[in-house]
Amino acid sequence: MVEWTDFERATIQDIFSKMDYESVGHNALARCLVVYPWTQRYFGNFGNLYNAAAIMGNPKVAAHGAVVLHGLDRAVKNMDNIKATYAELSVLHSEKLHVDPDNFRLLADCLTIVVASRLGTGFTADVQAAFQKFLAVVGAALRKQYH
């Protein structure tokens, strides 16, 4: 059972309440595909992923980035029960999509960088720690059904 301090809860709610899910989702997924190019293997039907500009301009990447962030929103709204919240999504990613769970960390890292670049000095060390803890819990929940 994950314990959240008041500061951590407030920080997560604050970050996501002010977030433009479409823009951040698009940016985070695009970064993942650019910085870790092997992740493109999961998006064979997305069309042109040939270079950074193509990836950034690809409407399917933008749309899917938004899907991922809205999925993350469910954890934001259920911080005390993230594991159960993602039980089905975990099964989906393992049994149907066959996504290597290492990739959850890669996307989480890219999302952290997008949020850091948007918040600037507001992304203090304490905020970073809370945000990374949240994403680690999400990653663990998504990994849960793999074995």
Place this chain on the structure above:
Amino acid sequence: MSGGGDKEGIKSARAANSDCSLILESLIVGKSTEADSMVEWSDAERSAIAAVWGKLNLDEVGPQALGRVLIVYPWTQRYFGTFGDLSNAAAILGNPKVANHGKVVLGALDKAVKNLDNIKGTYANLSQLHCEKLNVDPDNFRLLADCLTIVIATKFGAAFPPQVQATWQKLMAVVVAALTSRYF
């Protein structure tokens, strides 16, 4: 391997064999000189790295990156037992020994930026120091690299687009590999 007795099979097996020995030879030759660079940097990557590095205030960024490591990954505090008060984020960020050491680390990173074609050779002694004397788990190099990347993202905002991030993380990966190179 297929093709037991037929001529085509033997010919292609021989070709594959000589390819293998050519590759082996080049690896052995490659290992014999420390200055031999296995990492390729494009012109675009070199200028991206120079542009990022040129905008950084090392005395500011070093302390911030090291401070974040100690806060976000608290077990890393074990390496800094002589640093005094690391009891909370404020203490860590205000700690002069942390600040000083952050500057030392970024100063060392400057050597890599100025020697992109021989990062492994540049860090050979530092790698040995971290392994044999400081006993630092090499996983921690990646943690510091990640925090430094985040500090850069907070400072650069939109000026840290995906392609620049990719290049920067490549540099971090090469640095981490070089620091790990004397461990085994």
